[in-house]
Amino acid sequence: MTVHFPFQNSYSALPDSFFARVAPTPVAAPRLIKLNRPLAVQLGLDPDVLETPEGAEILAGKTVPAGADPIAMAYAGHQFGQFVPQLGDGRAVLLGEVIDKDGIRRDIQLKGSGPTPFSRRGDGRAALGPVLREYIVSEAMFALGIPTTRSLAAVVTGEHVIRETALPGAVLTRVASSHIRVGTFQFFAVRRDTDAIRRLADHVIARHYPELLGAERPYHALLSGVVARQADLVARWLLVGFIHGVMNTDNSSISGETIDYGPCAFMDSYNPAQVFSSIDEMGRYAYANQPRIALWNLTRLAECLLPLFSDDQEKAVAEAQDILGAFSETFSDAYQAGLRKKVGLFTERDGDDALIQDLLDAMAKNQADFTLTFRKLGDAAGDPAADDARAQFMDPGAFDEWARRWRERTALEPQTAAERQATMHAVNPMFIPRNHRVEAVIQAAVNNDDYTPFEELVKVLAKPFEDQPDYAAYADPPLPEQRVLQTFCGT
Ligand code: AMP
Ligand code: MG
Numbered sequence: 001m002t003v004h005f006p007f008q009n010s011y012s013a014l015p016d017s018f019f020a021r022v023a024p025t026p027v028a029a030p031r032l033i034k035l036n037r038p039l040a041v042q043l044g045l046d047p048d049v050l051e052t053p054e055g056a057e058i059l060a061g062k063t064v065p066a067g068a069d070p071i072a073m074a075y076a077g078h079q080f081g082q083f084v085p086q087l088g089d090g091r092a093v094l095l096g097e098v099i100d101k102d103g104i105r106r107d108i109q110l111k112g113s114g115p116t117p118f119s120r121r122g123d124g125r126a127a128l129g130p131v132l133r134e135y136i137v138s139e140a141m142f143a144l145g146i147p148t149t150r151s152l153a154a155v156v157t158g159e160h161v162i163r164e165t166a167l168p169g170a171v172l173t174r175v176a177s178s179h180i181r182v183g184t185f186q187f188f189a190v191r192r193d194t195d196a197i198r199r200l201a202d203h204v205i206a207r208h209y210p211e212l213l214g215a216e217r218p219y220h221a222l223l224s225g226v227v228a229r230q231a232d233l234v235a236r237w238l239l240v241g242f243i244h245g246v247m248n249t250d251n252s253s254i255s256g257e258t259i260d261y262g263p264c265a266f267m268d269s270y271n272p273a274q275v276f277s278s279i280d281e282m283g284r285y286a287y288a289n290q291p292r293i294a295l296w297n298l299t300r301l302a303e304c305l306l307p308l309f310s311d312d313q314e315k316a317v318a319e320a321q322d323i324l325g326a327f328s329e330t331f332s333d334a335y336q337a338g339l340r341k342k343v344g345l346f347t348e349r350d351g352d353d354a355l356i357q358d359l360l361d362a363m364a365k366n367q368a369d370f371t372l373t374f375r376k377l378g379d380a381a382g383d384p385a386a387d388d389a390r391a392q393f394m395d396p397g398a399f400d401e402w403a404r405r406w407r408e409r410t411a412l413e414p415q416t417a418a419e420r421q422a423t424m425h426a427v428n429p430m431f432i433p434r435n436h437r438v439e440a441v442i443q444a445a446v447n448n449d450d451y452t453p454f455e456e457l458v459k460v461l462a463k464p465f466e467d468q469p470d471y472a473a474y475a476d477p478p479l480p481e482q483r484v485l486q487t488f489c490g491t
């Protein structure tokens with residue numbers, strides 16, 4: 001049996017300035033930790049063959065499969081607001097692209113596969129902990145219905161990587177509709193290479209926005225399209241309590257997928273100012289700041305596209321501002337509509353936004369668990385005696401007062417209690433990748449080579465909207481001593 005990847009590469013056919021050709025660096029003793037079998041099938045790969053030692057060697061970058069054209073992509077980026085003209089894939093290699101079962105082109109990338117010309121001082125490697133974290137959280141996001149890169153496989157390399165201590169090394173196989181970022185455009189903009197910007201924009205339109213191919217002003221339409229997808233994406237993040245943690249322009253995908261799961265985390269108790277990342281000292285990427293930052297990143301993209309808009313700089317800027325102006329409304333429409341669904345409103349009336357904001361304010365004041373409050377509110381919609389939602393509040397009276405208004409409002413709609421509960425449960429997950437669970441999984445794997453907790457967590461998170469009574473404990477917030485206060489990039 002040989003592993004067959006039906007590669008059809010397009011990015012590596014772009015001009016040489018877009019990437020560096022570089023093969024993954026072989027590792028000592030690859031061992032497959034996890035293969036995402038359904039995703040393998042979706043990509044047209046044979047999961048049984050990928051699970052053989054030969055498959056593991058490919059997924060570890062020890063052998064390069066036929067048809068691959070390995071490259072490290074060039075990009076620049078603003079990191080915490082600071083522009084870096086050259087970043088690029090410093091520890092990842094794009095093996096190639098396949099067309100999946102739905103006809104969508106997907107990148108297959110090895111992350112942690114060794115140094116590239118873009119590694120700067122880094123070793124090109126990834127530690128096992130961050131690899132498991134990305135696997136868990138990206139697949140959880142997928143199950144939550146949020147656009148995201150995905151994880152096809154995790155392998156340990158049999159080598160150590162040196163961080164603060166020596167840690168087991170690992171490689172993640174990441175799948176994305178592409179790895180083109182805002183920073184990819186910035187790479188060419190800072191070099192004043194307008195031909196390359198046009199080339200990249202054309203590639204992006206054909207690949208991610210084919211509906212714009214015949215547009216009268218395709219580059220304006222492209223910016224508009226990216227603005228719409230990013231606005232929608234960030235709204236979805238907020239609606240599940242997700243904090244990306246490192247929304248640099250190089251971690252901001254043009255296709256509108258969540259990308260780069262470094263210090264990301266889901267909040268437990270609701271706090272709009274929540275930050276977990278150890279390196280985000282100023283709270284730039286705090287939960288409630290994410291829409292503002294997405295717009296800031298999109299403004300950087302717009303700057304790159306200006307030369308394609310018009311030779312008249314002033315005109316180009318005005319047009320860009322006009323397009324960026326749509327962000328706020330697109331975001332708040334998506335966010336408010338999502339919130340209405342979360343509290344079980346089928347219609348829109350005056351006063352709804354205030355009703356919902358009052359709930360959020362009470363949750364913040366009472367340190368209510370974000371996920372459980374909404375999930376249990378669904379139970380309360382089904383059965384007025386269900387009181388798990390009020391139990392999330394330090395002062396349950398604050399909930400009672402709000403719930404009275406909520407019941408008056410929902411009574412104006414014809415839906416039955418059961419219908420309302422079912423609709424709410426379909427958008428309010430029971431299970432999210434809680435930090436303390438992710439940490440426990442990583443500890444078991446790194447310290448004891450025990451992947452049972454990892455397997456179980458991945459399994460539970462694949463069905464976030466189902467009650468799964470056997471795994472009820474996975475819905476619990478951390479005990480005070482289990483609380484994770486900080487997350488780390490782990491690079
Ligand atoms: P990140 O913080 O993962 O988004 O990475 C930011 C930049 O640093 C990217 O250009 C990465 O490729 C690079 N980088 C991160 N970790 C490493 C590493 N261990 N070795 C080389 N480059 C790295
Ligand atoms: Mg990155």
